[in-house]
Each structure stands twice: as C-alpha cells, then as structure tokens.
Amino acid sequence: MAVARITDVDVIDIRFPTSRELDGSDAMNPDPDYSAAYVILRTDAGDGLEGHAFTFTIGRGNDVQAAAIAALRHHVLGRSAEAVCADPGSVFRALNGDSQLRWLGPEKGVMHMAIGAVVNAVWDLAAKRAGRPVWKLLADAEPEWLADQVDFRYIEDALTREEAVALLRKGKDGAAEREARLLTHGYPAYTTSPGWLGHSDEKLVRLAAQAVADGFTQIKLKVGADLADDIRRLRAARAAVGPGVRIAVDANQRWNVAEAVEWTNALADLDPYWVEEPTSPDDILGHAAVRRGVAPVRVATGEHVQNRIMFKQLLQAEAIDVLQIDATRVGGVNENLAILLLAAKYGVPVCPHAGGVGLCELVRHLSMFDYVALTGTTEDRVIEYVDHLHEHFRDPVTVVNGHYLAPTAPGFSSEMHAASIAAHRYPDGSFWAADAADADLAERRKGTNR
Amino acid sequence: MAVARITDVDVIDIRFPTSRELDGSDAMNPDPDYSAAYVILRTDAGDGLEGHAFTFTIGRGNDVQAAAIAALRHHVLGRSAEAVCADPGSVFRALNGDSQLRWLGPEKGVMHMAIGAVVNAVWDLAAKRAGRPVWKLLADAEPEWLADQVDFRYIEDALTREEAVALLRKGKDGAAEREARLLTHGYPAYTTSPGWLGHSDEKLVRLAAQAVADGFTQIKLKVGADLADDIRRLRAARAAVGPGVRIAVDANQRWNVAEAVEWTNALADLDPYWVEEPTSPDDILGHAAVRRGVAPVRVATGEHVQNRIMFKQLLQAEAIDVLQIDATRVGGVNENLAILLLAAKYGVPVCPHAGGVGLCELVRHLSMFDYVALTGTTEDRVIEYVDHLHEHFRDPVTVVNGHYLAPTAPGFSSEMHAASIAAHRYPDGSFWAADAADADLAERRKGTNR
Numbered sequence: 001m002a003v004a005r006i007t008d009v010d011v012i013d014i015r016f017p018t019s020r021e022l023d024g025s026d027a028m029n030p031d032p033d034y035s036a037a038y039v040i041l042r043t044d045a046g047d048g049l050e051g052h053a054f055t056f057t058i059g060r061g062n063d064v065q066a067a068a069i070a071a072l073r074h075h076v077l078g079r080s081a082e083a084v085c086a087d088p089g090s091v092f093r094a095l096n097g098d099s100q101l102r103w104l105g106p107e108k109g110v111m112h113m114a115i116g117a118v119v120n121a122v123w124d125l126a127a128k129r130a131g132r133p134v135w136k137l138l139a140d141a142e143p144e145w146l147a148d149q150v151d152f153r154y155i156e157d158a159l160t161r162e163e164a165v166a167l168l169r170k171g172k173d174g175a176a177e178r179e180a181r182l183l184t185h186g187y188p189a190y191t192t193s194p195g196w197l198g199h200s201d202e203k204l205v206r207l208a209a210q211a212v213a214d215g216f217t218q219i220k221l222k223v224g225a226d227l228a229d230d231i232r233r234l235r236a237a238r239a240a241v242g243p244g245v246r247i248a249v250d251a252n253q254r255w256n257v258a259e260a261v262e263w264t265n266a267l268a269d270l271d272p273y274w275v276e277e278p279t280s281p282d283d284i285l286g287h288a289a290v291r292r293g294v295a296p297v298r299v300a301t302g303e304h305v306q307n308r309i310m311f312k313q314l315l316q317a318e319a320i321d322v323l324q325i326d327a328t329r330v331g332g333v334n335e336n337l338a339i340l341l342l343a344a345k346y347g348v349p350v351c352p353h354a355g356g357v358g359l360c361e362l363v364r365h366l367s368m369f370d371y372v373a374l375t376g377t378t379e380d381r382v383i384e385y386v387d388h389l390h391e392h393f394r395d396p397v398t399v400v401n402g403h404y405l406a407p408t409a410p411g412f413s414s415e416m417h418a419a420s421i422a423a424h425r426y427p428d429g430s431f432w433a434a435d436a437a438d439a440d441l442a443e444r445r446k447g448t449n450r
Numbered sequence: 451m452a453v454a455r456i457t458d459v460d461v462i463d464i465r466f467p468t469s470r471e472l473d474g475s476d477a478m479n480p481d482p483d484y485s486a487a488y489v490i491l492r493t494d495a496g497d498g499l500e501g502h503a504f505t506f507t508i509g510r511g512n513d514v515q516a517a518a519i520a521a522l523r524h525h526v527l528g529r530s531a532e533a534v535c536a537d538p539g540s541v542f543r544a545l546n547g548d549s550q551l552r553w554l555g556p557e558k559g560v561m562h563m564a565i566g567a568v569v570n571a572v573w574d575l576a577a578k579r580a581g582r583p584v585w586k587l588l589a590d591a592e593p594e595w596l597a598d599q600v601d602f603r604y605i606e607d608a609l610t611r612e613e614a615v616a617l618l619r620k621g622k623d624g625a626a627e628r629e630a631r632l633l634t635h636g637y638p639a640y641t642t643s644p645g646w647l648g649h650s651d652e653k654l655v656r657l658a659a660q661a662v663a664d665g666f667t668q669i670k671l672k673v674g675a676d677l678a679d680d681i682r683r684l685r686a687a688r689a690a691v692g693p694g695v696r697i698a699v700d701a702n703q704r705w706n707v708a709e710a711v712e713w714t715n716a717l718a719d720l721d722p723y724w725v726e727e728p729t730s731p732d733d734i735l736g737h738a739a740v741r742r743g744v745a746p747v748r749v750a751t752g753e754h755v756q757n758r759i760m761f762k763q764l765l766q767a768e769a770i771d772v773l774q775i776d777a778t779r780v781g782g783v784n785e786n787l788a789i790l791l792l793a794a795k796y797g798v799p800v801c802p803h804a805g806g807v808g809l810c811e812l813v814r815h816l817s818m819f820d821y822v823a824l825t826g827t828t829e830d831r832v833i834e835y836v837d838h839l840h841e842h843f844r845d846p847v848t849v850v851n852g853h854y855l856a857p858t859a860p861g862f863s864s865e866m867h868a869a870s871i872a873a874h875r876y877p878d879g880s881f882w883a884a885d886a887a888d889a890d891l892a893e894r895r896k897g898t899n900r
Contacts, residue, residue, distance in 0.1 A: 028549055029549045057550075058550050061550060064514065064554065065554065068560065099508070100482065107732070109561060109756075110514065154730040157707040157708060280603075282557070282756070282760055284763060285766050286607065306732070309736075
C-alpha cells in the first residue's frame, strides 16, 4: 500500500470584525479584530482527515502571519502523514531548525507563531488519525515518547530529559481516576467577560453577578488606563461577587516596573487575586521586582511570552506566581509540553490564557493533560474563558458550572466550520465582500465616492 | 508653499546568492543567502531625496520580512516629510504603538525589524535633507532632542530621561576635538573574514596574517561545531597573529549553558578575547551564568537581542562584558540610541555586529556618534568588519589600517545602487531571472525537466 503523503498546505487569512463592538478592549488593545492565520494540512490517505490549526492575531498583520506560515510549506509538503503524526516533534525541529528562517526570530514573534500553527495542525491530524482528542493522546503516551517531543535546547540548565521523564512517570500514578473525574466534572474555568475596559459599571456589575450565578469562582477585570476608574470598578465588582470569589486584574503590559508596583498596591485593599501582565513580557527581572513589590498579590504572565527560554527564566528568577501558557504564541504543543514540564518542576500553577479566536478550544487540551498525567491537580488552576466566536468551531467548548467539559471528539478542536472560513476569509469571503459593498454604498450616498 | 509629503513607500525583496561560496558560514548558519527587505520613502518635495533602509535577513523569509514592512505603509504615507524628519521618534512611536500589529511581537522578531527598517529610512531621509551623515546629525543634536528620540517605556527602572540627558550633556565636552580626531583616524575595526567555519586551515592562517598586515588588532573565529577543530584552528590563528592581537570566538548560539562554559574553558589556554553568542540570545540568566563560568574570557552578545528591554536586563544582570548592537535587528536608530545610552550608563563597551548586507555601512554611524558625543572613547571598542557586498552601496565603507573612515556623504549610507536593486530583486531581477533560466536549461539537459 502506498504511503499517505501531505499533499496540500492551505493558508487562509480569516478575520472577524470584533472591534465594532466593545468586547475585547483593554488598556493596550482598544480595537482588536480577532483573526486567525489559518492552516490546513491535507493528505492523500483517502480517510478525509485534515489537520487544522492557526495563529491568533488581532487584525492588521494577519496577512504577514499567513505569509510566515506559507514560508514553512516546503518543510511539510510531501512528507509521510504517518511519520509526521508518529513524531510531531520532528516537524517542530525541522521548522525551528531552518537556519535561514531562524534568522527572523530566533524562536520569537511572527516566524515562531507560524511554526506553532503548523505544529499544532500536525497534532490535530495525528489525534484525528488516532481517534482521540489531543489531551487524551498526550495523557496516554509513554513518558519517554513525550520527553522526545520536547526540545531541551537552552533549557537543560533548568530541566533535563531525565527529570522530564521522572515527572511524567510520576504523573501516571492515579491517571485513570483523574481521567474519570475530569470526564465527570470538567476543569475549572474563570471568566473575563465581565471585565473589559469598554463596559459600563452597570454592565460590569451585572456580568460579575451573573458569573457567580453561573458557577465561576474567579473573574478578571482589565485595568491600567486610569487608577481612579480601576478602584471604582474593582470596588463595584467586589461588592457584586462578595469576598469569596477571586478577582484577578490584568494590565496588559501597560506599566513600567515602578508604576506596576504603585498601581497594584493602590488596588491591594480590594484584594486582587493576581495582577496579570504588569509590564513588558520580555522583562524577566522587572517581573521579579514587581513580584517582590506587590506580594501577597500574585504576579501572572505568559500570553505574550515568546518561548520556553523566557518561561524558564521567569521560573528561575522567581518572577511569577502563575504561569499563563497560550496555545498559539509559542512553537505549538511541543513547546507547550516543555513549558508545562518546567512549571511542574518549579511547582508554579499553570492558568492558561484564552479567548480570542479558538484559544479556549485549544488550550483546554493542554491543561487537561497536565491534570490527568503530569501535575495531577487542579488546585489554584483555572483556564480563562471568554464567550466569543465559539460558534465558528466544529468542536466548541462547553462550560458548565464554571468548568470546561473535556472534549471527546478526535483532534485538537481547532477546526472551524467550512462556512465560517468561507464567510470570514479576508478580504474576499462573503462577509467581507458584503461589508465592502456596504461601505462603498454608504460612501456613494454621501456623494464622496472616489 | 505646499508641505512636502511622503508619497510612496516602496518595498523590495533583494537577495544575493552568497550560499554558493562558503563565506559567511558558521555553526548555526551553514548556507546564508544574504538578503535585504528594502524600503524606499519618496516625497513630492522635488529635491530628489529619498529615504532608503532595509532589514538584513539570510534568505528564505525575506518575503515575509518585506510583507511586514508593507504592513506599516499606512502609518507613513501622506505624512509631512518635514515633520517626520524633524522627529523620527514620532514614527517609531506610531509604528510601535499600532496595537493590532504589536500583537505580532510585541517589539520583537519580524514585525519589530520591519519597524526598524522604516525608522531607519526616515533617518536616511532626514540626514540627506540636513546635508549631513547620520553620525554627525546625532552628534550635533541637542541632548534634550536626542532624549526625546528615545522611548523610555520599560527601561525607566534602569535609565531615566534625566539620566540620559545628563549623559548626553557630558558627551558634549570635547566633542569637537573628538570629531576632528575621528575624521583623521577613523574608528577601530576588527575583521571576521579569516574565521568562517567553511575555510581551510591554510586559508584561515593566510587571512589571519593578512589581517594583521592590514592593521587590524583583533580578528574573530567561528567556533562551536567541533571542539577539536576549534582548538586546532584557534591554535593556528594564534600562531599566525602572535600574542598581541586579540582573537574573539563566536559560537552563534550553538550551546546550552553548561556546554558554553565547558567549551569556552577548553579554549581558554589559547586566550580568546571574548566568546560571542555562547547560547540563546533570549537567555539573560544563562549569559550571566556563562560569564561567571568563563571569566576572564569576556562574554559578548547582541546581534540577535530583540530590543532595549532585553539589553537592559543583560546589563542589570551583569551578563555581558561587550554589548553588540545591530543596525537592523531592533527598532532603528531610535531604539539603538536607547541601547547606547544604557550601555554608557552601565559602563559596558559597545562593539557592533556588522557584515551581512550593508550592516557595516549603517552601524558605523552609531559607533561614531557614541565616540564623538556620548561615551567619548574608543577604548576596548571595535566595529566588526566583513568584506562582503559593499560594492552594492552608494556610500560604501572604507577601512584603512584597521579603522573605519568616517562617512561624510549626507544620509545613513543605506542606499544601494539602482543597478544592484534591479539585478538582485527577487525573483524577477535580472540576476535571478538569468539564474532561473540557467537552472531550467541545466534541468532540460539532464532530461528531467517537468
């Protein structure tokens, strides 16, 4: 029988006009248009299975991100589908080891996120072929195979392969019981929906109370634009949810180090649970200084942390209390495995960043694997939840009583509906074409059409 | 009189087939095709002046880099040429502050290098309009204006605006004498030409001896592929140049932390002056550990360091002895000003990375400004020199007796000859079109043409 090959690597620029509402606004990102630089791997296996994944962006530049994914095509096209699915790490290494492309990072920014998209598409395909969701594929895997999926380059001073294997072996103890528990109860979530900067106080209070009624035990507020506003909003939210519900605050990198310490301490009376992204994601020593300055408020970061090397240092420098992985910022599942292992070794809880387009769908797989077969706990761990754009995905998240249910469909839950792709392909999808026609008509009615 | 506007932002993918020779090879980059994602700003001023600049890449992905520059167009098109030239920092801030594009970094990788190219093109235009080379424009500027060109966000914990102004004021003392000295003697250089990994020992020894005869007091060898080879090559080079000439070694990020310490110490008897890029450019704490482990050998890095925030931490952590700025990796002249000021404050010498395409042409301006009007010294400071591709530039470097002469032509020396651009535009320039035709012919002769 002929070996099945990867025959197509389709790259699609998909955008949603989210900036037209005020949801998603924060101190650094006033008008995001949630977007996905989307990739589809097709094979000639004849089984109809495809690998889907994407990089999440917030609008302009999604075309640049798509161009970066396209630049990786030649590394995957023509490869044996079975071989890449048996060892997605080989794809990560091939992409990350392209010396000419590496110059554009290395291991950071547009090129690295592109690598993550292709690697995640391989995991989606691998899990579909295996008939299991990614979290289950990971949880069932042998410790040695999982360790081989990790690139230990530049992190061996903090985590060796031997240490990783030992952590993963230990994670096998009681995994079956935890899997059963996960399938029954799900994984804890927190919600950011109440706290966008664009909301009125009335809407904030209403959504905060609703979140508690819906079973969430943690919510998050965006802060950092105006201190008096933040104090007022945090006080209102605290009054709405009571003392037993955790309220995290998120500055989205708005501050310098000293400002982060002062601002957070000015909010401390209102008992924020963590302060997120107090300053630049690049500032490891800055985060360590902020953490010393704001304790007992916890410091959280990670959604913009570029790779395992930076996370390693955040842990080595004792700069964070909460590590926030992101499903599409780093080099895919393989690099997130490295980061989960680092966090497990250093005993720092992982609370993933999500929201955007499809981030909730993807990242739950990683936390669920971590619970079932690595750290074995959900204590002080929550996955971010935002109720946006899930309707575009074939295997959308379900959150019940403040918990993400475990996905059971094969794959990485990263596949959008074909109709959503067709409508939101930019700029020629049916939604955008109609939108352009509307804008053109409005211009003509104003008599200013050029 | 009408205000002159920026009317065009041309973006061009330019590539040179340097991988066909072995020059430029190192332990991480075996086959670079030196390339430039090139930008030209045109105005309707009628003075014929254009702003030229580029991001240096090593081949594949130069199209991605060009797409990123194109994504910035709308921030510059239509702006007053006079306004942007009077305040290039306003361009840096506008580009760096685009929240949707910022998501693709922030301040790192493809998008940040694209910002650097556009910012540098503004400096080229500004200096041409002012009739002065960029180094002289900077050296003549008022301290307050220069400080306003710096974005202190995320570095204020290490350097305040007030400290910057004070350093720049102090730099004015004796500037006229230093400028005269610079115009007579130039600025010290070192050469990497002898030490590429692809060279035979015979060629290495011959070029090392030639470098000394040419007046260089420092050379550099690529290392990191094979320890026995490195020892043999370093010994041969040391024998060729004698004990009085400094030999730096460059591992191009090849090692983990422990390996960097061991390997460097295995070379220590042969007295390497600095070890460059011993590990990942992202590993601040790793560099600090390497520095502690290899002293008195100096640790140098910077060509891949993504921004001022990372340089700040390398200095705060006492992780480097030598800071290597790069003209096209960070956010242009404005961010390099921040980095020069940080280095001046921490008393760490700056020895720029150069080579590639046009990096020598650009970066000399920054070191010469630093000498004339900031640190006031060339002690332990050298600019890298590689004899590649200078013939494509209108204002190429001249190195005499191991020193870069000061450029006197107006601008940033960043403009290529029109003929070079026309020939090396990829894939449709005359060189590449002929090359493709040759390849096609060769295929047909083999009878394998598809």
